[in-house]
Amino acid sequence: MASVTDFPEPVHTAAGGITAWWRHSGLLLGRQIKVWLRDPGTLGQSIIFPALSMVMFKVVLGDTIGQATGQNSAYSTVPLVILVGAMFGGMATSVRLSVERRTGLLARLYVMPIHRGADLTSRIVAELLRILLTSIVLVAAGFLIGFRFTQGPWAALGILGVPLLYGAAFSIMTLALAVNSSRIPLVPILSLFCSLMMFFNSGFAPVESFPTWLQGVVKYQPMSCAIEVMRSLAAGGPITENLIRTAIWAGAMLVIFTIPALIGYRRAATARD
Structure with a gap:
């Protein structure tokens, strides 16, 4: 008859430390990618x-923008739709996080021997991978309407880097809202916000075409700054000023929303309601 000492000692999985954070984040990243690929809503919001x-901007507004700027409208339209894909895809991800909160999945993950920061990290990295993939797809589609890289390979990489920076900041904001707003209509509010940004920026129409009192808002809003950087990287033009503005906007959003996202995530995962 086996004695108590014959049984193996239990193996304890450390839920803290950099190694655990790295390993658990990778495992949960795989889950996020599978969920994203199986979610037609996210695919539609990100790409379709x-x-x-x-296509709509090119068909309806292409000649107007081209005549006003003297430049193929594709150099405005492609950056615009890439950022739109980043925003609406991020909105779909935040909605899914809200659903997982209501169904108790976050609570189940929180009580498992998983690093506390792994799940949130995996969601952000998955967002960056999604933005990179959709940016490549949309740039390829943009070639059909006249978009070209005219400033060399490093500038082309920069065009993909700008939406990653913009998307990271936007994702942190939407995640913070999702975990801190269980009782407000998140989808209508985010949809209205994204729609306003989509139609009031320098990629939708030249800044000069907006009313005088609105031109300053349109010119300096974060989407316009990012669009101008991407347009200059593709077609040529000044980069530094708008790149600094984009970095300031992104940095400000990360500073403002990172702590609320972390605190809200913990509260959402441990809440009893």
């Missing part, structure tokens, strides 16, 4: 809706 918007 922006691609249709690209």
Whole structure:
């Protein structure tokens, strides 16, 4: 008859430390990617809706923008739809997080021997991978309407880097809202916010075409700054000023929303209601 000492000692999985954070984040990243690939809503918001918007802008507004700027409208439209894809895809991800909160999945993950920061990290990294993939797809589609890289390979990489920076900041904001707003209509508010930014920026129409009192808002809002950087990287033009503005906007959003996202995530995962 086996004695108590014959049984193996239990193996304890450390839920803290950099190694655990790295390993658990990678495992949960795989889960996030599978969920994203199986979610038609996220796919539609990230790729289909922006691609249709690209066609609409080109067909309806292409000649108007081209005549006003003297430049192929594709150099405005493609950056615009890439950022739209980043925003609406991020909105779909935040909605899914709200659903997982209501169904108790966050609570189940929180009580498992998983690093506390792994799940949130995996969501952000998955967002960056999604933005990179959709940016490549939309740039490829943009070639059909005249978009080209004219400033060399490093500038082309920069065009993909700008939406990653913009998307990271926007994702942190939407995640913070999702975990801190269980009783407000998140979808209508985010949809209205994204729609306003989509139609009031320098990629939708030249700044000079907006009313005088609105031109300053349009010119300096974060989406316009990012669009101008991407347009200059593709077609040529000044980069530094708008790149600094984009970095300031992104940095400000990360500073403002990172702590609320972390605190809200913990509260959402441990809440009893």
